[in-house]
Amino acid sequence: MNWSRRRLAESARTFLVLGLVFTIIAVVIETVLGRSDSRIATEFMLVTSMVIAIQVYVGNSGLVSFGHIAFFAIAAYVAGLAALPPERLASIAPDVPAWLANLEASLPVAVGLALVAVVVFAAFTGVPFARMKASVVSAATLALLVLVHSVINLWSGVTHGPLGLVNVPDLVNTWVVLATCLIITAAALLFRASPWGLRLQAVREDEVAAAALGIPIARTRFTGWMVSAVLMGLGGSVWALNAMAFAPAQFYFTDTFAMLSMLVIGGLGSVTGAVLGAAIVTVLSELLRNLEGGIVIGGLEIPELPGIVQMATAVLILLILIWRPGGLLGNDEAGGFRLSALRGRSKS
Amino acid sequence: MTAQLLIQQLFNALSIGSIYALLALGLAVVFSVLGLLNFAYGEIITVTSYTMVLLVSMGVPLLAAAPIGVIAGILMSVFTEAVAFRPLRKAPAYAVVFSSFAVSLLVQAFIRNVVSPRPQGLAVPAWLDQVITIGGVRFPALSLVTIVIAVLSMIALTALLQKSKHGLAMRAAAEDFEATRLMGAKAGRLILLAFAVSGTLAGIAGVLWIAKTGSATPDMGFNPLLQAFVAVVLGGMGSLRGAVAGGFALAFVEVGLQVFLPREFVPYVQAISLLVVIIVLYVRPQGFARRVEERVA
Numbered sequence: 001m002n003w004s005r006r007r008l009a010e011s012a013r014t015f016l017v018l019g020l021v022f023t024i025i026a027v028v029i030e031t032v033l034g035r036s037d038s039r040i041a042t043e044f045m046l047v048t049s050m051v052i053a054i055q056v057y058v059g060n061s062g063l064v065s066f067g068h069i070a071f072f073a074i075a076a077y078v079a080g081l082a083a084l085p086p087e088r089l090a091s092i093a094p095d096v097p098a099w100l101a102n103l104e105a106s107l108p109v110a111v112g113l114a115l116v117a118v119v120v121f122a123a124f125t126g127v128p129f130a131r132m133k134a135s136v137v138s139a140a141t142l143a144l145l146v147l148v149h150s151v152i153n154l155w156s157g158v159t160h161g162p163l164g165l166v167n168v169p170d171l172v173n174t175w176v177v178l179a180t181c182l183i184i185t186a187a188a189l190l191f192r193a194s195p196w197g198l199r200l201q202a203v204r205e206d207e208v209a210a211a212a213l214g215i216p217i218a219r220t221r222f223t224g225w226m227v228s229a230v231l232m233g234l235g236g237s238v239w240a241l242n243a244m245a246f247a248p249a250q251f252y253f254t255d256t257f258a259m260l261s262m263l264v265i266g267g268l269g270s271v272t273g274a275v276l277g278a279a280i281v282t283v284l285s286e287l288l289r290n291l292e293g294g295i296v297i298g299g300l301e302i303p304e305l306p307g308i309v310q311m312a313t314a315v316l317i318l319l320i321l322i323w324r325p326g327g328l329l330g331n332d333e334a335g336g337f338r339l340s341a342l343r344g345r346s347k348s
Numbered sequence: 349m350t351a352q353l354l355i356q357q358l359f360n361a362l363s364i365g366s367i368y369a370l371l372a373l374g375l376a377v378v379f380s381v382l383g384l385l386n387f388a389y390g391e392i393i394t395v396t397s398y399t400m401v402l403l404v405s406m407g408v409p410l411l412a413a414a415p416i417g418v419i420a421g422i423l424m425s426v427f428t429e430a431v432a433f434r435p436l437r438k439a440p441a442y443a444v445v446f447s448s449f450a451v452s453l454l455v456q457a458f459i460r461n462v463v464s465p466r467p468q469g470l471a472v473p474a475w476l477d478q479v480i481t482i483g484g485v486r487f488p489a490l491s492l493v494t495i496v497i498a499v500l501s502m503i504a505l506t507a508l509l510q511k512s513k514h515g516l517a518m519r520a521a522a523e524d525f526e527a528t529r530l531m532g533a534k535a536g537r538l539i540l541l542a543f544a545v546s547g548t549l550a551g552i553a554g555v556l557w558i559a560k561t562g563s564a565t566p567d568m569g570f571n572p573l574l575q576a577f578v579a580v581v582l583g584g585m586g587s588l589r590g591a592v593a594g595g596f597a598l599a600f601v602e603v604g605l606q607v608f609l610p611r612e613f614v615p616y617v618q619a620i621s622l623l624v625v626i627i628v629l630y631v632r633p634q635g636f637a638r639r640v641e642e643r644v645a
Contacts, residue, residue, distance in 0.1 A: 064445045128630040136585055138445050139385055139577040140629065146574060147622040154615050253570075257453060264446045307457040314450040314457070318431065321447045325439035 007193035013335025018185050018275055026178040040286070042177045042242060048278040049184040050235040051262045055274040056188045057228035058263060060197055061221055062204035063134055066256050067125065067141035070148035071229050073251035074121055075114040075236030076243075077152065080165040082110040083241055088167055095157030107171040111237045118233030122226055130222040134207070145256065152248045164247025165240075172242040180238045184231045188271050189333075191227050200224045201269075254310065258285070261313045265320055267329030276328060284316070285309045352484045357607050363491035365599030366498030367556050369592040371572050372579035373505065374549030376591035379580065380522035381542040384441060387448040388428045389576060390569025391455040392547055396421040396554030397564040398459065401468045410473050414555045421551025422544055424455075429543040434536075452569070459566040467563040476559060494556045501552050502592065505545070509588075514541055578625050584635030594635065598625075 029038040054068045082105040191197045199220045202210040266277025399420035403413035432447035478489040509515035520528040583590025
């Protein structure tokens with residue numbers, strides 16, 4: 001199977017659109033926004049890039065993975081531990097091996113180490129997962145997330161337990177964030193257009209037919225898993241060096257659900273959809289977050305509503321799934337030919 | 349290790365395993381018919397537990413509260429079917445993962461807002477807290493009750509599947525859903541029945557669970573969900589016999605790890621048992637049971 005020029009052109013056009021959006025956000029951060037707003041904006045860019053990384057696997061394979069948050073956590077912790085100076089590490093994580101503790105890594109080294117860790121972990125887990133029945137993968141990746149989360153939570157000599165890492169050096173500026181977004185977006189679009197991506201989509205649409213065409217199912221799924229993991233590792237490590245402090249609770253259900261819901265709402269099969277979904281959920285959360293602590297509107301006192309953001313997202317997901325199971329955009333990209341418009345409404 | 353200790357730990361594993369087996373069975377019943385996992389399955393345990401906590405706090409005796417708790421569990425299961433499964437019957441599998449996951453979070457958020465985010469305690473009557481000691485081995489009354497109820501439930505399920513017409517339809521659907529429809533079974537009613545049976549099993553497991561843990565929290569459904577997943581995956585997805593075997597296997601692995609691991613590793617039991625599961629799947633991607641041998645009950 002060769003590269004399709006039409007698919008590449010579609011990906012290139014989509015990249016121009018999404019790249020422009022990210023660049024505009026970055027320029028706005030640098031020129032207009034104050035410190036707290038620019039935090040929200042860079043956070044949005046990095047979360048979006050991680051949603052795109054998840055899309056590479058979930059979108060192309062049609063298999064739900066909760067395990068990507070585990071990659072995120074591993075990347076964040078490895079990058080954070082590598083970047084922290086030894087004297088700060090000694091007080092919060094005394095059991096870190098000396099070579100890592102004394103490293104005080106620069107940005108490329110910290111990200112590189114995080115990527116190595118994620119690749120090893122993804123390769124170890126990817127082999128059995130690629131051979132599983134599709135319906136089991138979601139449950140197995142959930143188990144993976146629980147495993148990683150509980151290890152991070154308990155291994156306090158290295159991870160500082162439930163308190164997490166603090167005072168991680170801020171090695172990231174807006175342009176690094178932008179570059180990360182652009183690399184991940186480009187890679188996701190390229191994978192989507194590539195023969196490997198196409199094979200994975202074929203397996204998603206009809207496993208039996210794909211196998212009959214000679215597509216090696218397990219190997220195809222494994223490739224998607226690895227590409228997606230590497231991108232997740234990149235996004236996660238840059239996120240960690242931007243966030244400066246994080247704790248295990250940030251790598252669990254609330255965030256898994258937030259990221260996956262961005263993907264579902266925007267459209268699972270589309271990179272543009274991942275960005276759109278991330279925007280919708282972020283705006284919705286920022287609007288509703290004010291309600292969580294209870295507020296007074298025009299003399300009317302609204303009581304505390306813990307978890308209102310999660311509740312609203314859950315309702316939104318249910319409604320969108322019932323209305324359009326493929327999410328808002330389905331499989332369509334910003335630079336696409338809208339093939340689905342010719343075929344009638346997209347089924348997947 | 350002394351024989352006493354061995355018997356003690358075997359008994360513990362047997363009692364935990366009966367709850368896991370019930371949980372796994374309930375999940376597998378739906379999976380065998382639909383080929384889909386219910387991510388709101390844990391909330392059946394949650395709803396059963398909160399119903400019991402509420403009733404017992406109002407002065408209803410535990411034995412009367414238990415069946416009402418099971419009924420609440422069945423209603424939760426049927427509700428999940430109506431909200432997350434039925435509207436998405438033609439949608440791809442991943443859509444149902446998300447919709448059932450969304451229902452699970454909705455129920456949790458609802459409990460946090462309407463009841464309380466804090467744990468709610470259940471007063472367990474004294475007779476359940478008794479411990480019978482025979483030859484130095486302790487048999488807690490609750491564990492004995494758990495094993496008896498689990499065995500009775502499994503016998504009842506087997507009878508339902510083997511002797512009734514609906515049971516026959518369910519067994520047939522597990523083999524080939526489309527063919528079963530063509531034979532005249534009503535798909536909608538069959539799926540509803542599967543969810544009702546699933547809710548019954550999870551509700552019974554929920555009663556035993558809350559009696560054991562003694563308190564209910566909004567996210568308490570997660571651990572039982574995970575144990576059921578693991579047991580079902582180990583048992584070879586959709587095979588009911590496999591699910592029971594998987595439930596007991598998981599319990600024996602957990603108890604074994606607790607006994608043999610050095611003390612500082614005991615908190616890692618859950619992580620290590622999940623690792624064991626991944627390694628098992630590495631060797632046998634389809635779990636213990638094979639598709640060909642698969643027969644319901």
